[in-house]
Amino acid sequence: MSGEWEEAELPVGYRLEFRETVESTNDEAREAGRAGVEAGWVLVAERQAAGRGRRGAVWVCPAGEGLAFSVLLRPEEGKALWPRLSLAVGLAVAEALERFGLSAEVKWPNDIWVGGRKICGILVEAGEDFVVAGIGINVGVREFPGVLDQSATSMAIERGEAPPRVAVLAAVLERLQVWAPCIGGRFDELLRGLRERCALTGKRVRMNAGGVVLSGEVAGIGDGGELLLRDASGLRKIVQADEVRVLP
Numbered sequence: 321m322s323g324e325w326e327e328a329e330l331p332v333g334y335r336l337e338f339r340e341t342v343e344s345t346n347d348e349a350r351e352a353g354r355a356g357v358e359a360g361w362v363l364v365a366e367r368q369a370a371g372r373g374r375r376g377a378v379w380v381c382p383a384g385e386g387l388a389f390s391v392l393l394r395p396e397e398g399k400a401l402w403p404r405l406s407l408a409v410g411l412a413v414a415e416a417l418e419r420f421g422l423s424a425e426v427k428w429p430n431d432i433w434v435g436g437r438k439i440c441g442i443l444v445e446a447g448e449d450f451v452v453a454g455i456g457i458n459v460g461v462r463e464f465p466g467v468l469d470q471s472a473t474s475m476a477i478e479r480g481e482a483p484p485r486v487a488v489l490a491a492v493l494e495r496l497q498v499w500a501p502c503i504g505g506r507f508d509e510l511l512r513g514l515r516e517r518c519a520l521t522g523k524r525v526r527m528n529a530g531g532v533v534l535s536g537e538v539a540g541i542g543d544g545g546e547l548l549l550r551d552a553s554g555l556r557k558i559v560q561a562d563e564v565r566v567l568p
């Protein structure tokens with residue numbers, strides 16, 4: 321393992337593996353899930369040749385500047401509750417970033433924003449009896465190419481310097497250990513944390529929900545974790561949507 325990661329002190333229950341290059345840490349973790357590897361396996365990669373984002377997007381991050389990893393989970397809660405893990409991971413990352421002095425918001429369902437710019441992307445994928453939480457955090461990135469220059473940020477940009485990536489990893493895993501089990505019984509606590517950090521509440525937005533383009537004002541997050549959108553027809557509960565755009 322490379323020096324930086326050898327020293328990693330992770331919360332009890334996690335096992336870290338580091339690889340210099342993979343196609344996608346999520347693909348590797350899914351493979352591990354299918355092969356019966358125990359929950360708590362964490363794969364960090366310096367480079368992803370085919371890093372994946374939501375909705376088929378690519379996820380690119382320069383080696384040494386990003387933190388790309390996937391965590392294998394085997395939730396005890398029923399499968400119907402697993403989609404809530406997307407929210408749990410988002411809250412875990414937001415709280416972890418706060419430990420480094422950043423004021424992080426969750427852009428429903430789980431992009432993490434600082435100062436209105438994206439600092440972290442999350443891709444949660446379920447298998448037959450496991451879930452993979454894939455997380456990409458812009459830690460040390462100083463410059464973003466093209467349009468990302470206007471829409472992305474990093475811990476280095478926001479804080480003036482990048483924290484050690486192992487410390488960021490450990491903080492996320494620690495918070496994940498708190499929030500992942502809350503998708504069942506203590507979901508109200510998870511919702512409280514999310515509502516406090518919701519980047520969209522009160523904003524006018526446009527989105528594509530199941531092929532229908534909707535626009536309106538976000539009223540908040542509902543009791544099931546859905547986005548509440550107020551438009552001409554009343555209050556809609558949005559369970560899934562493509563890119564939610566904030567309107568000027």
Ligand code: BTN
Pocket residue numbers: 343344345346347368370371372373374375377379387388389390431440441442443454455456
């Ligand atoms: C998004 O914002 O669309 C989600 C991006 C998720 C990127 C992470 S990086 C680690 C893990 N491996 C992947 O291939 N994707 C996720």
